[in-house]
Amino acid sequence: MKKVLFIGLEKNEIRDIVQNVAVKTIHHELIPEIVVKEQQLFVEHPNIADFLVPVDIVVFHGIFGDDFDTINALAIWDGVCLPNPVALLNCRLKLPCLARALRITKFKMPRGFVVKGNIEVEKESVAKWGNWHCGENKQKFMGKQSYEQPTIIEPFIEGTAVRILVIGEKYWQIQLKGDDWLKSIHHQDAHIHSSVDEELLQDTLNLKEHFQLEWIAVDYMVQPNGEKFMLEVNHIPNMDRFPEVRQHYTTFIGDWLQRKIT
Known part of the structure:
Protein backbone atom coordinates (compact mmCIF):
# COMPACT_ATOMS: atom_id res chain seq x y z
CA MET A 1 0.00 0.00 0.00
CA ASN A 84 3.98 20.35 -9.00
CA PRO A 85 7.00 21.42 -6.87
CA VAL A 86 8.77 23.06 -9.82
CA ALA A 87 5.69 25.26 -10.26
CA LEU A 88 5.83 26.06 -6.55
CA LEU A 89 9.46 27.12 -6.91
CA ASN A 90 8.47 29.54 -9.65
CA CYS A 91 5.72 31.08 -7.51
CA ARG A 92 6.83 30.84 -3.87
CA LEU A 93 8.79 34.11 -3.89
CA LYS A 94 6.23 36.83 -4.59
CA LEU A 95 8.36 39.34 -6.47
CA PRO A 96 9.91 36.89 -8.98
CA CYS A 97 6.44 35.34 -9.40
CA LEU A 98 5.00 38.77 -10.17
CA ALA A 99 7.77 39.48 -12.68
CA ARG A 100 6.94 36.23 -14.49
CA ALA A 101 3.18 36.83 -14.33
CA LEU A 102 3.53 40.29 -15.87
CA ARG A 103 4.89 38.62 -19.02
CA ILE A 104 1.63 36.66 -19.33
CA THR A 105 -1.28 38.71 -17.97
CA LYS A 106 -3.35 40.90 -20.24
CA PHE A 107 -4.08 43.28 -17.36
CA LYS A 108 -0.80 45.00 -16.53
CA MET A 109 -0.35 48.16 -14.50
CA PRO A 110 2.75 50.39 -14.29
CA ARG A 111 4.91 49.35 -11.34
CA GLY A 112 8.04 50.66 -9.69
CA PHE A 113 10.69 48.80 -7.73
CA VAL A 114 13.06 49.69 -4.91
CA VAL A 115 15.92 47.31 -4.14
CA LYS A 116 16.76 49.27 -1.00
CA GLY A 117 16.53 52.97 -0.24
CA ASN A 118 14.27 55.94 -0.92
CA ILE A 119 11.48 56.57 -3.37
CA GLU A 120 9.21 59.59 -3.81
CA VAL A 121 5.82 59.47 -5.55
CA GLU A 122 3.38 62.24 -6.40
CA LYS A 123 0.26 60.06 -6.47
CA GLU A 124 -1.18 57.74 -3.83
CA SER A 125 0.65 54.43 -4.14
CA VAL A 126 0.96 51.02 -2.50
CA ALA A 127 4.25 49.43 -1.43
CA LYS A 128 4.47 45.62 -1.16
CA TRP A 129 7.39 43.57 0.16
CA GLY A 130 8.19 40.12 1.48
CA ASN A 131 6.63 36.77 0.62
CA TRP A 132 3.43 36.73 2.68
CA HIS A 133 -0.16 37.21 1.56
CA CYS A 134 -3.43 38.12 3.36
CA GLY A 135 -2.78 41.86 3.30
CA GLU A 136 0.50 41.69 5.20
CA ASN A 137 3.58 43.72 4.27
CA LYS A 138 1.63 46.37 2.37
CA GLN A 139 1.58 50.13 2.88
CA LYS A 140 -0.38 52.90 1.22
CA PHE A 141 1.63 56.12 0.98
CA MET A 142 2.29 59.33 -0.92
CA GLY A 143 5.44 61.43 -0.94
CA LYS A 144 8.80 60.06 0.17
CA GLN A 145 9.41 56.68 1.80
CA SER A 146 12.44 54.54 2.58
CA TYR A 147 12.50 50.73 2.38
CA GLU A 148 15.11 48.32 3.71
CA GLN A 149 14.25 45.40 1.44
CA PRO A 150 13.15 44.83 -2.16
CA THR A 151 9.76 46.50 -2.58
CA ILE A 152 7.24 46.77 -5.41
CA ILE A 153 5.51 50.14 -5.84
CA GLU A 154 2.04 50.15 -7.42
CA PRO A 155 -0.44 52.95 -8.10
CA PHE A 156 -3.34 52.89 -5.63
CA ILE A 157 -6.44 51.84 -7.58
CA GLU A 158 -10.02 52.40 -6.47
CA GLY A 159 -12.44 49.69 -7.50
CA THR A 160 -13.70 46.18 -6.80
CA ALA A 161 -11.20 43.53 -5.74
CA VAL A 162 -11.97 40.09 -7.17
CA ARG A 163 -10.25 36.72 -7.13
CA ILE A 164 -10.50 34.11 -9.85
CA LEU A 165 -9.92 30.70 -8.27
CA VAL A 166 -9.32 27.62 -10.42
CA ILE A 167 -8.96 24.06 -9.14
CA GLY A 168 -8.48 21.61 -11.96
CA GLU A 169 -11.28 22.35 -14.41
CA LYS A 170 -13.59 24.12 -11.95
CA TYR A 171 -13.52 27.85 -11.23
CA TRP A 172 -15.12 30.58 -9.14
CA GLN A 173 -15.10 34.37 -8.99
CA ILE A 174 -14.84 35.69 -5.44
CA GLN A 175 -15.38 39.29 -4.40
CA LEU A 176 -12.81 40.25 -1.79
CA LYS A 177 -13.88 42.60 0.99
CA GLY A 178 -12.36 44.67 3.77
CA ASP A 179 -13.08 47.42 6.29
CA ASP A 180 -10.49 49.72 4.68
CA TRP A 181 -8.45 49.76 1.48
CA LEU A 182 -7.08 46.28 2.16
CA LYS A 183 -9.31 43.54 0.73
CA SER A 184 -9.20 39.86 1.64
CA ILE A 185 -10.97 36.55 1.15
CA HIS A 186 -11.09 36.20 4.94
CA HIS A 187 -13.43 39.16 5.50
CA GLN A 188 -16.95 38.18 6.57
CA ASP A 189 -18.49 39.94 3.56
CA ALA A 190 -16.33 38.20 0.95
CA HIS A 191 -18.56 36.09 -1.29
CA ILE A 192 -18.71 33.98 -4.45
CA HIS A 193 -20.27 35.58 -7.53
CA SER A 194 -23.01 33.81 -9.43
CA SER A 195 -21.12 34.44 -12.69
CA VAL A 196 -17.49 34.75 -13.77
CA ASP A 197 -15.88 37.51 -15.82
CA GLU A 198 -14.76 35.64 -18.95
CA GLU A 199 -11.78 37.93 -19.60
CA LEU A 200 -10.45 37.50 -16.08
CA LEU A 201 -11.06 33.76 -16.21
CA GLN A 202 -9.11 33.40 -19.45
CA ASP A 203 -6.28 35.48 -18.04
CA THR A 204 -6.17 33.26 -14.96
CA LEU A 205 -6.19 30.11 -17.09
CA ASN A 206 -3.29 31.50 -19.11
CA LEU A 207 -1.33 32.07 -15.89
CA LYS A 208 -2.23 28.61 -14.60
CA GLU A 209 -0.95 27.02 -17.80
CA HIS A 210 2.20 29.14 -17.78
CA PHE A 211 3.11 28.19 -14.21
CA GLN A 212 1.86 24.59 -14.66
CA LEU A 213 -0.12 24.76 -11.44
CA GLU A 214 -2.93 22.35 -10.60
CA TRP A 215 -4.72 25.18 -8.81
CA ILE A 216 -4.30 28.93 -8.80
CA ALA A 217 -5.98 32.10 -7.52
CA VAL A 218 -5.32 35.44 -9.20
CA ASP A 219 -6.39 38.74 -7.65
CA TYR A 220 -7.55 41.61 -9.84
CA MET A 221 -8.83 45.14 -9.33
CA VAL A 222 -11.76 46.25 -11.49
CA GLN A 223 -12.32 50.01 -11.70
CA PRO A 224 -15.81 51.56 -11.99
CA ASN A 225 -15.12 52.28 -15.70
CA GLY A 226 -14.44 48.56 -16.27
CA GLU A 227 -10.66 48.80 -16.57
CA LYS A 228 -8.94 45.77 -15.02
CA PHE A 229 -5.55 45.24 -13.40
CA MET A 230 -3.82 42.07 -12.20
CA LEU A 231 -2.57 42.39 -8.62
CA GLU A 232 -0.95 39.07 -7.69
CA VAL A 233 -0.82 35.32 -8.20
CA ASN A 234 -1.62 32.99 -5.29
CA HIS A 235 -0.07 29.56 -5.80
CA ILE A 236 -1.42 28.17 -2.49
CA PRO A 237 -4.83 29.85 -2.18
CA ASN A 238 -7.22 29.53 0.74
CA MET A 239 -9.51 26.53 0.22
CA ASP A 240 -11.46 26.66 3.49
CA ARG A 241 -13.34 29.96 3.33
CA PHE A 242 -16.26 28.57 1.28
CA PRO A 243 -17.71 25.05 1.78
CA GLU A 244 -18.23 24.39 -1.95
CA VAL A 245 -14.58 25.22 -2.64
Whole structure:
Protein backbone atom coordinates (compact mmCIF):
# COMPACT_ATOMS: atom_id res chain seq x y z
CA MET A 1 0.00 0.00 0.00
CA LYS A 2 1.35 3.43 -0.98
CA LYS A 3 2.49 5.82 1.75
CA VAL A 4 1.26 9.39 1.29
CA LEU A 5 2.87 12.31 3.09
CA PHE A 6 0.50 15.22 3.77
CA ILE A 7 2.20 18.51 4.64
CA GLY A 8 0.20 21.47 5.90
CA LEU A 9 -3.27 19.98 5.69
CA GLU A 10 -5.55 19.47 8.68
CA LYS A 11 -6.57 16.04 9.90
CA ASN A 12 -10.23 16.49 8.94
CA GLU A 13 -9.18 17.44 5.40
CA ILE A 14 -7.01 14.34 5.12
CA ARG A 15 -9.86 12.20 6.42
CA ASP A 16 -12.16 13.53 3.70
CA ILE A 17 -9.51 13.12 1.00
CA VAL A 18 -8.62 9.47 1.70
CA GLN A 19 -12.03 8.14 2.73
CA ASN A 20 -12.30 6.22 -0.58
CA VAL A 21 -8.58 5.82 -1.32
CA ALA A 22 -6.55 2.83 -0.08
CA VAL A 23 -3.34 4.45 1.17
CA LYS A 24 -1.31 4.81 4.35
CA THR A 25 -0.95 8.40 5.51
CA ILE A 26 1.76 10.34 7.31
CA HIS A 27 0.71 13.79 8.50
CA HIS A 28 2.77 16.86 9.35
CA GLU A 29 0.97 20.16 9.87
CA LEU A 30 4.30 21.99 9.76
CA ILE A 31 7.40 21.50 7.62
CA PRO A 32 9.02 18.16 8.54
CA GLU A 33 12.59 16.98 8.16
CA ILE A 34 12.94 15.27 4.79
CA VAL A 35 15.85 13.52 3.08
CA VAL A 36 16.25 12.54 -0.57
CA LYS A 37 18.50 9.52 -1.02
CA GLU A 38 18.95 7.40 -4.14
CA GLN A 39 15.75 8.83 -5.66
CA GLN A 40 13.75 7.92 -2.56
CA LEU A 41 12.07 10.46 -0.28
CA PHE A 42 12.25 9.94 3.48
CA VAL A 43 10.37 11.97 6.11
CA GLU A 44 10.67 12.15 9.87
CA HIS A 45 8.22 9.93 11.71
CA PRO A 46 5.46 12.00 13.37
CA ASN A 47 5.89 10.22 16.72
CA ILE A 48 9.38 8.65 16.80
CA ALA A 49 12.39 10.95 17.09
CA ASP A 50 15.31 10.48 14.66
CA PHE A 51 13.36 7.90 12.64
CA LEU A 52 12.89 8.46 8.90
CA VAL A 53 10.08 6.82 6.92
CA PRO A 54 10.09 6.29 3.12
CA VAL A 55 7.08 7.78 1.33
CA ASP A 56 5.73 7.34 -2.21
CA ILE A 57 3.50 10.38 -2.71
CA VAL A 58 3.40 13.92 -1.29
CA VAL A 59 0.48 16.35 -1.00
CA PHE A 60 1.58 19.84 0.03
CA HIS A 61 -0.56 22.81 1.01
CA GLY A 62 0.48 25.90 2.93
CA ILE A 63 2.91 28.79 3.04
CA PHE A 64 5.56 28.55 5.75
CA GLY A 65 8.49 30.77 6.59
CA ASP A 66 10.94 27.89 6.12
CA ASP A 67 9.38 25.98 3.23
CA PHE A 68 11.52 27.01 0.25
CA ASP A 69 14.27 24.43 0.82
CA THR A 70 11.65 21.72 1.32
CA ILE A 71 10.04 22.61 -1.99
CA ASN A 72 13.50 22.47 -3.56
CA ALA A 73 14.00 18.99 -2.14
CA LEU A 74 10.64 17.82 -3.51
CA ALA A 75 11.57 19.17 -6.95
CA ILE A 76 14.96 17.41 -6.88
CA TRP A 77 13.28 14.19 -5.72
CA ASP A 78 11.06 14.40 -8.84
CA GLY A 79 8.52 11.99 -7.42
CA VAL A 80 4.73 12.06 -7.31
CA CYS A 81 3.80 15.36 -5.71
CA LEU A 82 0.78 17.66 -5.66
CA PRO A 83 1.13 20.50 -6.53
CA ASN A 84 3.98 20.35 -9.00
CA PRO A 85 7.00 21.42 -6.87
CA VAL A 86 8.77 23.06 -9.82
CA ALA A 87 5.69 25.26 -10.26
CA LEU A 88 5.83 26.06 -6.55
CA LEU A 89 9.46 27.12 -6.91
CA ASN A 90 8.47 29.54 -9.65
CA CYS A 91 5.72 31.08 -7.51
CA ARG A 92 6.83 30.84 -3.87
CA LEU A 93 8.79 34.11 -3.89
CA LYS A 94 6.23 36.83 -4.59
CA LEU A 95 8.36 39.34 -6.47
CA PRO A 96 9.91 36.89 -8.98
CA CYS A 97 6.44 35.34 -9.40
CA LEU A 98 5.00 38.77 -10.17
CA ALA A 99 7.77 39.48 -12.68
CA ARG A 100 6.94 36.23 -14.49
CA ALA A 101 3.18 36.83 -14.33
CA LEU A 102 3.53 40.29 -15.87
CA ARG A 103 4.89 38.62 -19.02
CA ILE A 104 1.63 36.66 -19.33
CA THR A 105 -1.28 38.71 -17.97
CA LYS A 106 -3.35 40.90 -20.24
CA PHE A 107 -4.08 43.28 -17.36
CA LYS A 108 -0.80 45.00 -16.53
CA MET A 109 -0.35 48.16 -14.50
CA PRO A 110 2.75 50.39 -14.29
CA ARG A 111 4.91 49.35 -11.34
CA GLY A 112 8.04 50.66 -9.69
CA PHE A 113 10.69 48.80 -7.73
CA VAL A 114 13.06 49.69 -4.91
CA VAL A 115 15.92 47.31 -4.14
CA LYS A 116 16.76 49.27 -1.00
CA GLY A 117 16.53 52.97 -0.24
CA ASN A 118 14.27 55.94 -0.92
CA ILE A 119 11.48 56.57 -3.37
CA GLU A 120 9.21 59.59 -3.81
CA VAL A 121 5.82 59.47 -5.55
CA GLU A 122 3.38 62.24 -6.40
CA LYS A 123 0.26 60.06 -6.47
CA GLU A 124 -1.18 57.74 -3.83
CA SER A 125 0.65 54.43 -4.14
CA VAL A 126 0.96 51.02 -2.50
CA ALA A 127 4.25 49.43 -1.43
CA LYS A 128 4.47 45.62 -1.16
CA TRP A 129 7.39 43.57 0.16
CA GLY A 130 8.19 40.12 1.48
CA ASN A 131 6.63 36.77 0.62
CA TRP A 132 3.43 36.73 2.68
CA HIS A 133 -0.16 37.21 1.56
CA CYS A 134 -3.43 38.12 3.36
CA GLY A 135 -2.78 41.86 3.30
CA GLU A 136 0.50 41.69 5.20
CA ASN A 137 3.58 43.72 4.27
CA LYS A 138 1.63 46.37 2.37
CA GLN A 139 1.58 50.13 2.88
CA LYS A 140 -0.38 52.90 1.22
CA PHE A 141 1.63 56.12 0.98
CA MET A 142 2.29 59.33 -0.92
CA GLY A 143 5.44 61.43 -0.94
CA LYS A 144 8.80 60.06 0.17
CA GLN A 145 9.41 56.68 1.80
CA SER A 146 12.44 54.54 2.58
CA TYR A 147 12.50 50.73 2.38
CA GLU A 148 15.11 48.32 3.71
CA GLN A 149 14.25 45.40 1.44
CA PRO A 150 13.15 44.83 -2.16
CA THR A 151 9.76 46.50 -2.58
CA ILE A 152 7.24 46.77 -5.41
CA ILE A 153 5.51 50.14 -5.84
CA GLU A 154 2.04 50.15 -7.42
CA PRO A 155 -0.44 52.95 -8.10
CA PHE A 156 -3.34 52.89 -5.63
CA ILE A 157 -6.44 51.84 -7.58
CA GLU A 158 -10.02 52.40 -6.47
CA GLY A 159 -12.44 49.69 -7.50
CA THR A 160 -13.70 46.18 -6.80
CA ALA A 161 -11.20 43.53 -5.74
CA VAL A 162 -11.97 40.09 -7.17
CA ARG A 163 -10.25 36.72 -7.13
CA ILE A 164 -10.50 34.11 -9.85
CA LEU A 165 -9.92 30.70 -8.27
CA VAL A 166 -9.32 27.62 -10.42
CA ILE A 167 -8.96 24.06 -9.14
CA GLY A 168 -8.48 21.61 -11.96
CA GLU A 169 -11.28 22.35 -14.41
CA LYS A 170 -13.59 24.12 -11.95
CA TYR A 171 -13.52 27.85 -11.23
CA TRP A 172 -15.12 30.58 -9.14
CA GLN A 173 -15.10 34.37 -8.99
CA ILE A 174 -14.84 35.69 -5.44
CA GLN A 175 -15.38 39.29 -4.40
CA LEU A 176 -12.81 40.25 -1.79
CA LYS A 177 -13.88 42.60 0.99
CA GLY A 178 -12.36 44.67 3.77
CA ASP A 179 -13.08 47.42 6.29
CA ASP A 180 -10.49 49.72 4.68
CA TRP A 181 -8.45 49.76 1.48
CA LEU A 182 -7.08 46.28 2.16
CA LYS A 183 -9.31 43.54 0.73
CA SER A 184 -9.20 39.86 1.64
CA ILE A 185 -10.97 36.55 1.15
CA HIS A 186 -11.09 36.20 4.94
CA HIS A 187 -13.43 39.16 5.50
CA GLN A 188 -16.95 38.18 6.57
CA ASP A 189 -18.49 39.94 3.56
CA ALA A 190 -16.33 38.20 0.95
CA HIS A 191 -18.56 36.09 -1.29
CA ILE A 192 -18.71 33.98 -4.45
CA HIS A 193 -20.27 35.58 -7.53
CA SER A 194 -23.01 33.81 -9.43
CA SER A 195 -21.12 34.44 -12.69
CA VAL A 196 -17.49 34.75 -13.77
CA ASP A 197 -15.88 37.51 -15.82
CA GLU A 198 -14.76 35.64 -18.95
CA GLU A 199 -11.78 37.93 -19.60
CA LEU A 200 -10.45 37.50 -16.08
CA LEU A 201 -11.06 33.76 -16.21
CA GLN A 202 -9.11 33.40 -19.45
CA ASP A 203 -6.28 35.48 -18.04
CA THR A 204 -6.17 33.26 -14.96
CA LEU A 205 -6.19 30.11 -17.09
CA ASN A 206 -3.29 31.50 -19.11
CA LEU A 207 -1.33 32.07 -15.89
CA LYS A 208 -2.23 28.61 -14.60
CA GLU A 209 -0.95 27.02 -17.80
CA HIS A 210 2.20 29.14 -17.78
CA PHE A 211 3.11 28.19 -14.21
CA GLN A 212 1.86 24.59 -14.66
CA LEU A 213 -0.12 24.76 -11.44
CA GLU A 214 -2.93 22.35 -10.60
CA TRP A 215 -4.72 25.18 -8.81
CA ILE A 216 -4.30 28.93 -8.80
CA ALA A 217 -5.98 32.10 -7.52
CA VAL A 218 -5.32 35.44 -9.20
CA ASP A 219 -6.39 38.74 -7.65
CA TYR A 220 -7.55 41.61 -9.84
CA MET A 221 -8.83 45.14 -9.33
CA VAL A 222 -11.76 46.25 -11.49
CA GLN A 223 -12.32 50.01 -11.70
CA PRO A 224 -15.81 51.56 -11.99
CA ASN A 225 -15.12 52.28 -15.70
CA GLY A 226 -14.44 48.56 -16.27
CA GLU A 227 -10.66 48.80 -16.57
CA LYS A 228 -8.94 45.77 -15.02
CA PHE A 229 -5.55 45.24 -13.40
CA MET A 230 -3.82 42.07 -12.20
CA LEU A 231 -2.57 42.39 -8.62
CA GLU A 232 -0.95 39.07 -7.69
CA VAL A 233 -0.82 35.32 -8.20
CA ASN A 234 -1.62 32.99 -5.29
CA HIS A 235 -0.07 29.56 -5.80
CA ILE A 236 -1.42 28.17 -2.49
CA PRO A 237 -4.83 29.85 -2.18
CA ASN A 238 -7.22 29.53 0.74
CA MET A 239 -9.51 26.53 0.22
CA ASP A 240 -11.46 26.66 3.49
CA ARG A 241 -13.34 29.96 3.33
CA PHE A 242 -16.26 28.57 1.28
CA PRO A 243 -17.71 25.05 1.78
CA GLU A 244 -18.23 24.39 -1.95
CA VAL A 245 -14.58 25.22 -2.64
CA ARG A 246 -13.34 23.03 0.19
CA GLN A 247 -15.49 20.10 -0.96
CA HIS A 248 -14.20 20.31 -4.52
CA TYR A 249 -10.62 20.70 -3.27
CA THR A 250 -10.72 17.51 -1.17
CA THR A 251 -12.50 15.60 -3.95
CA PHE A 252 -9.92 16.80 -6.49
CA ILE A 253 -7.02 15.54 -4.34
CA GLY A 254 -8.80 12.25 -3.62
CA ASP A 255 -9.39 11.64 -7.34
CA TRP A 256 -5.76 12.56 -8.09
CA LEU A 257 -4.51 10.10 -5.48
CA GLN A 258 -6.73 7.34 -6.82
CA ARG A 259 -5.24 7.81 -10.30
CA LYS A 260 -1.70 7.73 -8.91
CA ILE A 261 -2.10 4.44 -7.05
CA THR A 262 -3.82 2.52 -9.83
